[in-house]
Amino acid sequence: MxxxxxxxxxxxxxxxxxxxxxxxxxxxxxxxxxxxxxxxxxxxxxxxxxxxxxxxxxxxxxxxxxxxxxxxxxxxxxxxxxxxxxxxxxxxxxxxxxxxxxxxxxxxxxxxxxxxxxxxxxxxxxxxxxxxxxxxxxxxxxxxxxxxxxxxxxxxxxxxxxxxxxxxxxxxxxxxxxxxxxxxxxxxxxxxxxxxxxxxxxxxxxxxxxxxxxxxxxxRGAVAFEVEAQTVDVDLHSGMKGGSVQNPIHALAQFIDNLHAPNGSVKVEGFYRGVQERTAEDIADAAAYPFDEEAEMKSLGALGPHGEDGYTTLERRWLRPTLEVVGIWGGFTGTGIKTIVPSKATAKISCRLVPDQDPVEVLEALRAHTKSHAPPQTRLTFRKLPFHAQxxxxxxxxxxxxxxxxxxxxxxxxxxxxxxxxxxxxxxxxxxxxxxxxxxxxxxxxxxxxxxxxxxxxxxxxxxxxxxxxxxxxxxxxxxxxxxxxxxxxxxxxxxxxx
Amino acid sequence: MxxxxxxxxxxxxxxxxxxxxxxxxxxxxxxxxxxxxxxxxxxxxxxxxxxxxxxxxxxxxxxxxxxxxxxxxxxxxxxxxxxxxxxxxxxxxxxxxxxxxxxxxxxxxxxxxxxxxxxxxxxxxxxxxxxxxxxxxxxxxxxxxxxxxxxxxxxxxxxxxxxxxxxxxxxxxxxxxxxxxxxxxxxxxxxxxxxxxxxxxxxxxxxxxxxxxxxxxxxRGAVAFEVEAQTVDVDLHSGMKGGSVQNPIHALAQFIDNLHAPNGSVKVEGFYRGVQERTAEDIADAAAYPFDEEAEMKSLGALGPHGEDGYTTLERRWLRPTLEVVGIWGGFTGTGIKTIVPSKATAKISCRLVPDQDPVEVLEALRAHTKSHAPPQTRLTFRKLPFHAQxxxxxxxxxxxxxxxxxxxxxxxxxxxxxxxxxxxxxxxxxxxxxxxxxxxxxxxxxxxxxxxxxxxxxxxxxxxxxxxxxxxxxxxxxxxxxxxxxxxxxxxxxxxxx
Incomplete structure (x- = not known):
């Protein structure tokens, strides 16, 4: 032997x-x-x-x-x-x-x-x-x-x-x-x-x-931040001042609405820098993956898929970066009504990143965008949140x-x-x-x-x-x-x- | 005598x-x-x-x-x-x-x-x-x-x-x-x-x-209502589903952003029905009224006046109807971050009305607008709030x-x-x-x-x-x-x- x-x-x-x-x-x-x-x-x-x-x-x-x-x-x-x-x-x-x-x-x-x-x-x-x-x-x-x-x-x-x-x-x-x-x-x-x-x-x-x-x-990688919109020092009476000063919820809604283009892409300069284009292998993986889109949308209670034009649902989740507002608050949120023009409103936003985006660079692009896209008569504050993944x-x-x-x-x-x-x-x-x-x-x-x-x-x-x-x-x-x-x-x- | x-x-x-x-x-x-x-x-x-x-x-x-x-x-x-x-x-x-x-x-x-x-x-x-x-x-x-x-x-x-x-x-x-x-x-x-x-x-x-x-x-008169945007049954993981289903905060922001035209007027069909045009007497009253706009904006902490084009600040407050979001909430609003696509978001909205608007008619116009302006893949619910004034x-x-x-x-x-x-x-x-x-x-x-x-x-x-x-x-x-x-x-x- x-x-x-x-x-x-x-x-x-x-x-x-x-x-x-x-x-x-x-x-x-x-x-x-x-x-x-x-x-x-x-x-x-x-x-x-x-x-x-x-x-x-x-x-x-x-x-x-x-x-x-x-x-x-x-x-x-x-x-x-x-x-x-x-x-x-x-x-x-x-x-x-x-x-x-x-x-x-x-x-x-x-x-x-x-x-x-x-x-x-x-x-x-x-x-x-x-x-x-x-x-x-x-x-x-x-x-x-x-x-x-x-x-x-x-x-x-x-x-x-x-x-x-x-x-x-x-x-x-x-x-x-x-x-x-x-x-x-x-x-x-x-x-x-x-x-x-x-x-x-x-x-x-x-x-x-x-x-x-x-x-x-x-x-996917991730970054997260908060944007606070402020227009006046304290909440005002919506009758006495309403219609004559900027409303921070309107301003924040405008800011959020302008973060995406009509085709579903993120409208922030520099956001897509480094994003790898999908390869034939990526497309093959997504096609082979067992996935019933209609059944899933039904189980989620969604009226249908929604996202960036030109990509399938799996490609949107696997290969594309996203920007999502995960929370928003401002003004009076109790029962009934309080007749104010609120002084501020805030949104928490998280982004999912794909290779080879750099989280630090993306966050800087978002900060710059926030700085340069304040709605009229509005102070926007950008705050990084402690969520960061390559x-x-x-x-x-x-x-x-x-x-x-x-x-x-x-x-x-x-x-x-x-x-x-x-x-x-x-x-x-x-x-x-x-x-x-x-x-x-x-x-x-x-x-x-x-x-x-x-x-x-x-x-x-x-x-x-x-x-x-x-x-x-x-x-x-x-x-x-x-x-x-x-x-x-x-x-x-x-x-x-x-x- | x-x-x-x-x-x-x-x-x-x-x-x-x-x-x-x-x-x-x-x-x-x-x-x-x-x-x-x-x-x-x-x-x-x-x-x-x-x-x-x-x-x-x-x-x-x-x-x-x-x-x-x-x-x-x-x-x-x-x-x-x-x-x-x-x-x-x-x-x-x-x-x-x-x-x-x-x-x-x-x-x-x-x-x-x-x-x-x-x-x-x-x-x-x-x-x-x-x-x-x-x-x-x-x-x-x-x-x-x-x-x-x-x-x-x-x-x-x-x-x-x-x-x-x-x-x-x-x-x-x-x-x-x-x-x-x-x-x-x-x-x-x-x-x-x-x-x-x-x-x-x-x-x-x-x-x-x-x-x-x-x-x-x-x-001014008043009406108030709530709009709830819902896109999925429960909050979802923003990584797993983010970018592939509609986000109700994005949808609500879009709805809110489209409630006003760029000139500051309310973009809701029928909203201005019955509004009295300002008279020479109205203009004279506003001009005579002791009012230091600059000092007031400063005291409010506002960067400047904001509202409907073509009207002065006092005219905006006295003679024009308004639509203000008085509160908004949705998703995660605690400390830090929770990585979700929320299932719903809600805004409380109040309108101030002027003669001869009819509050009932205005509310119906807002309800019809809400019904016909749901963003893609979004269910909007309209709820009247108990605030109503002629x-x-x-x-x-x-x-x-x-x-x-x-x-x-x-x-x-x-x-x-x-x-x-x-x-x-x-x-x-x-x-x-x-x-x-x-x-x-x-x-x-x-x-x-x-x-x-x-x-x-x-x-x-x-x-x-x-x-x-x-x-x-x-x-x-x-x-x-x-x-x-x-x-x-x-x-x-x-x-x-x-x-």
């Missing part, structure tokens, strides 16, 4: 022994599903809303809960990584000598819940129904408390059965994703050595449908994408390659500061009412996701030889992306 | 005796100024905000306080006149046999106080400073609690000194003026006989400046205007004839249901921050107003021969208005 045969045999044995650890872990996770469900209900009951200062203590409570959970799962060196604001939670298990190191990302903060009256159940009294509806309900059950618990439970299942993991694992669970991770760059820079890994996986992702899986190659676009062919492809094929049709319309600053930041691409591996669905009332998570996706994570960690040890450069080229069946 | 001489002598004696009662009443009111001030502080401390349901009990408290005050002042038949909502307070003194009967109108409800943070002192902890600033501070001290207490204190001063009044008096103090007196028409109709009078005087008026007096011949324009030459002219000349320059930009539904309603014109006789100033934070009332106007009311009641008995038709034509030195 030559040395090659010995190596081959040894590698096969390792693969076999690993396969049995997968089965053991999967069995364990099935047997302990009650405790596993209870974990999600406990974590989702903590109202860790990062955007509202009054919930600062809940952010702390959620991070503390995670620390205890990670310790109980068998992870080591579990600790808080503080920032100027919401801390991240770190944990590791580094005893898989010679195996690659995987950094797993997730976030434990959640979106606000207003309008509260539209929730069918209290958002922070989460429930699970495994009998009829097969749903979890509550803020964060999908985004991303359900998501981040899946790899924790996968790791726990390995450590409670085989006492070891197929790969080295580091967790980075942050508490400010929903406000745009303002302190994450600093944190990554500070803990560069601690967080060093071969590959990153994000547990903050989703699948296309209960039937179709996907791998998101890109995410657009992200990764190669199709990476070890993690190949491992994910293999695992997803076992559970779903696909995977289809696509782009996310949303922004997760962490992905671009991990590339920038740690030098690694990050594959999203999550099981939320677009029908989960993310960021909306009645957020939910399908029990089937919650269970499948955990099993998929167990398999993925195993596949990473088989396919992942540590560094991207060492990936075997003949295993790639997908086309190379332009990056 | 012929019969004419006897009559002349007797009439002179009556006038002399009356003059001495004026002096006694004036003296009494000066000596009791501490108690008089205390009354305003007590009444203004009750937060009787008619537009906010949570203040319903304060409306009751204010009406009860007034009942006790009117009784203490010596008025008779003091009682509540209930309506479906806020009640009116009625009181009378009808022992001046042969003298005319004067109906005195005022309102005890006040505007909301938000934004609370702009108040220098708590709005319902009113204060008076008779040493330095010579001001009352607090919500309602000018509009209209200060105003309605002046005739009550004038009546009290007569009844405590001469034990009689020069005229018969009825008070009608309502509790829903600030929400547009929705139930006043019904109340006037129901109590037509009780409220019958020869002349009406409104204590809800103002003067031009501490130096210049005026008599308002007209008031525009009002009275003749220049009436007994009350002549009496008011005489009294005002003793204290101020003027009076100048002008129009109010605001709306007091009561005036048109009293003409409609009781058949009498109403002269406004109040002492608030446009610098009193009516409907704004830091409402105030000048102590000098508070004191002068009370003295003027004492004199006015006397003059009404000298000049008023009961019915308008009996007015002596040779006393009129002012031009007849077109009505």
């Amino acid at each position: 030559g040395i090659h045969s010995v190596l081959l045999l040894s590698s096969t044995l390792i693969a076999l022994s690993r396969a049995s650890t997968v089965d053991d872990a999967t069995k364990y996770s099935k047997e302990n599903v009650k405790d596993i469900d209870a974990d999600l209900l406990k974590l989702a009951a903590i109202p860790s809303i990062s955007s509202l200062p009054e919930h600062a203590r809940d952010i702390v409570a959620a991070s503390e809960w995670l620390i205890e959970k990670l310790k109980a799962a068998g992870l080591e060196n579990v600790k808080l990584l503080p920032t100027k604001a919401q801390p991240s939670v770190y944990a590791e298990w580094l005893r898989a000598t010679g195996a690659p190191t995987v950094l797993i990302y997730g976030h434990y903060d959640v979106q606000p819940v207003d309008p509260l009256e539209l929730w069918d159940t209290p958002p922070f009294e989460p429930k699970v129904d495994r009998k009829d509806k097969m749903l979890f309900n509550g803020r964060g059950v999908s985004d991303d408390k359900g998501g981040l618990l899946q790899p924790i439970h996968a790791v726990e299942a390995y450590l409670k059965t085989s006492k070891q993991l197929p790969v080295n694992v580091k967790f980075l669970l942050e508490g400010q994703e929903e406000i745009g991770s303002p302190n994450l760059a600093e944190l990554l820079q500070e803990h560069k050595d601690l967080l060093r890994a071969d590959i990153a996986l994000s547990a903050d992702g989703g699948q296309i449908s209960p039937k179709h899986s996907g791998i998101a190659l890109g995410l 657009p992200y676009l990764m190669p199709r062919d990476t070890v993690a994408n190949r491992a994910a492809t293999k695992v997803l094929k076992e559970h779903f049709e696909g995977p289809f390659f696509y782009r996310e319309g949303g922004s997760i600053p962490a992905l671009a930041l991990m590339k920038e500061h740690l030098g690694i691409w990050c594959t999203s591996f999550g099981f939320g669905l677009s029908t989960d009412n993310l960021h909306s009332p009645n957020e939910r998570y399908m029990v089937s996706m919650w269970d499948k996701g955990r099993e998929a994570w167990i398999k993925l960690l195993h596949e990473m040890s088989v396919l992942g030889s540590g560094q991207e450069e060492q990936a075997e080229p003949d295993m790639s069946t997908v086309l190379k992306d332009e990056l | 012929g019969i004419h001489s006897v009559l002349l002598l007797s009439s002179t004696l009556i006038a002399l005796s009356r003059a001495s009662t004026v002096d006694d009443a004036t003296k009494y009111s000066k000596e009791n100024v501490k108690d008089i001030d205390a009354d305003l502080l007590k009444l203004a401390a009750i937060p009787s905000i008619s537009s906010l349901p949570e203040h319903a009990r304060d409306i009751v408290a204010a009406s009860e306080w007034l009942i006790e005050k009117l009784k203490a002042a010596g008025l008779e038949n003091v009682k509540l006149l209930p309506t479906k909502a806020q009640p009116s307070v009625y009181a009378e003194w009808l022992r001046a046999t042969g003298a005319p009967t004067v109906l005195i109108y005022g309102h005890y409800d006040v505007q909301p106080v938000d934004p609370l943070e702009l108040w220098d002192t708590p709005p319902f902890e009113p204060k008076v400073d008779r040493k330095d600033k010579m001001l009352f501070n607090g919500r309602g001290v000018s509009d209209d609690k200060g105003g309605l207490l002046q005739p009550i204190h004038a009546v009290e001063a007569y009844l405590k000194t001469s034990k009689q009044l020069p005229v018969n008096v009825k008070f009608l103090l309502e509790g829903q003026e600030e929400i547009g007196s929705p139930n006043l028409a019904e109340l006037l109709q129901e109590h037509k006989d009780l409220l019958r009078a020869d002349i009406a005087l409104s204590a809800d008026g103002g003067q031009i400046s501490p130096k210049h007096s005026g008599i308002a011949l007209g008031l 525009p009002y324009l009275m003749p220049r030459d009436t007994v009350a205007n002549r009496a008011a002219t005489k009294v005002l000349k003793e204290h101020f320059e003027g009076p100048f004839f002008y129009r109010e930009g605001g709306s007091i539904p009561a005036l048109a309603l009293m003409k409609e249901h009781l058949g009498i014109w109403c002269t406004s006789f109040g002492f608030g100033l446009s610098t009193d921050n009516l409907h704004s934070p830091n409402e105030r009332y000048m102590v000098s106007m508070w004191d002068k107003g009370r003295e003027a009311w004492i004199k006015l009641l006397h003059e009404m008995s000298v000049l008023g021969s009961g019915q308008e038709e009996q007015a002596e034509p040779d006393m009129s030195t002012v031009l007849k208005d077109e009505l």
Whole structure:
């Protein structure tokens, strides 16, 4: 037997022994599903809303809960990584000598819940129904408390059965994703050595449908700002002064109405600088993606699609930058009527960006536009908001994408390659500061009412996701030889992306 | 001595005796100024905000306080006149046999106080400073609690000194003026006989400046409505769906921006139907009126005047109808950012109307406009708000205007004839249901921050107003021969208005 045969045999044995650890872990996770469900209900009951200062203590409570959970799962060196604001939670298990190191990302903060009256159940009294509806309900059950618990439970299942993991694992669970991770760059820079890994996986992702899986190659970037229009010092009597001074709501409406051209494009000089034109591959991805536009518009309650002329709905979401007013207020908003000319009105605006727009440049273009487009007799004030994300676009062919492809094929049709319309600053930041691409591996669905009332998570996706994570960690040890450069080229069946 | 001489002598004696009662009443009111001030502080401390349901009990408290005050002042038949909502307070003194009967109108409800943070002192902890600033501070001290207490204190001063009044008096103090007196028409109709009078005087008026007096011949009418724009059933993730469905704030901004033409006129079909063209007399009134536009714009903090092209600032306020968005809200309005495409946005809009616009017709025009001007993929809902006032324009030459002219000349320059930009539904309603014109006789100033934070009332106007009311009641008995038709034509030195 030559040395090659010995190596081959040894590698096969390792693969076999690993396969049995997968089965053991999967069995364990099935047997302990009650405790596993209870974990999600406990974590989702903590109202860790990062955007509202009054919930600062809940952010702390959620991070503390995670620390205890990670310790109980068998992870080591579990600790808080503080920032100027919401801390991240770190944990590791580094005893898989010679195996690659995987950094797993997730976030434990959640979106606000207003309008509260539209929730069918209290958002922070989460429930699970495994009998009829097969749903979890509550803020964060999908985004991303359900998501981040899946790899924790996968790791726990390995450590409670085989006492070891197929790969080295580091967790980075942050508490400010929903406000745009303002302190994450600093944190990554500070803990560069601690967080060093071969590959990153994000547990903050989703699948296309209960039937179709996907791998998101890109995410839109984001910036956000506020514009305040002021015309007089204090609210005036609308009878005494009405019709003779500028009304700041009229002025702000005019400003907003002029932000888009009639063809739906953003009418701000310099806004589109750097935007990549769609490629034949982009068009093919969008065409292949399973998507029933009419059914979706119906489910959203929309009268029809609306956006930039010349692009399909998926292209508008994946490939085009947007500008959306996310909130507006001014004057009297109580019951009945107050007869005033208000003194000011304010709009919160967020933009989604695509490669290769530069968020800093776009924000400057918006600031300049605001400065030069004040309506008559109006003072406009521009205020940057702390939401900033670089657009992200990764190669199709990476070890993690190949491992994910293999695992997803076992559970779903696909995977289809696509782009996310949303922004997760962490992905671009991990590339920038740690030098690694990050594959999203999550099981939320677009029908989960993310960021909306009645957020939910399908029990089937919650269970499948955990099993998929167990398999993925195993596949990473088989396919992942540590560094991207060492990936075997003949295993790639997908086309190379332009990056 | 012929019969004419006897009559002349007797009439002179009556006038002399009356003059001495004026002096006694004036003296009494000066000596009791501490108690008089205390009354305003007590009444203004009750937060009787008619537009906010949570203040319903304060409306009751204010009406009860007034009942006790009117009784203490010596008025008779003091009682509540209930309506479906806020009640009116009625009181009378009808022992001046042969003298005319004067109906005195005022309102005890006040505007909301938000934004609370702009108040220098708590709005319902009113204060008076008779040493330095010579001001009352607090919500309602000018509009209209200060105003309605002046005739009550004038009546009290007569009844405590001469034990009689020069005229018969009825008070009608309502509790829903600030929400547009929705139930006043019904109340006037129901109590037509009780409220019958020869002349009406409104204590809800103002003067031009501490130096210049005026008599308002007209008031603008008003209607109000809400427009809600909805594009999707619930708030959506601005990343996942942003750019591919209509945003209701964009849609509402477009709707609002299209409500005015570039020349400042209201772009709603039928809106201007019936609007009287300005007359030479209107132009002369506006030109004669003491008004420093530049100083006023500066005091308001406005960059300059703004409105309908082709009209001066005073003409815009007196003679032209307006459309103002008084409040707007939609999407996320908390601290920071929430990355959504909101599902809906709402604007509250009020219009001021001029003779001979018909509020019902104008509202129908606005409803039709809303129906036919929905932006793409947007559902617009139109909701009438309970604020409805007929525009009002009275003749220049009436007994009350002549009496008011005489009294005002003793204290101020003027009076100048002008129009109010605001709306007091009561005036048109009293003409409609009781058949009498109403002269406004109040002492608030446009610098009193009516409907704004830091409402105030000048102590000098508070004191002068009370003295003027004492004199006015006397003059009404000298000049008023009961019915308008009996007015002596040779006393009129002012031009007849077109009505």
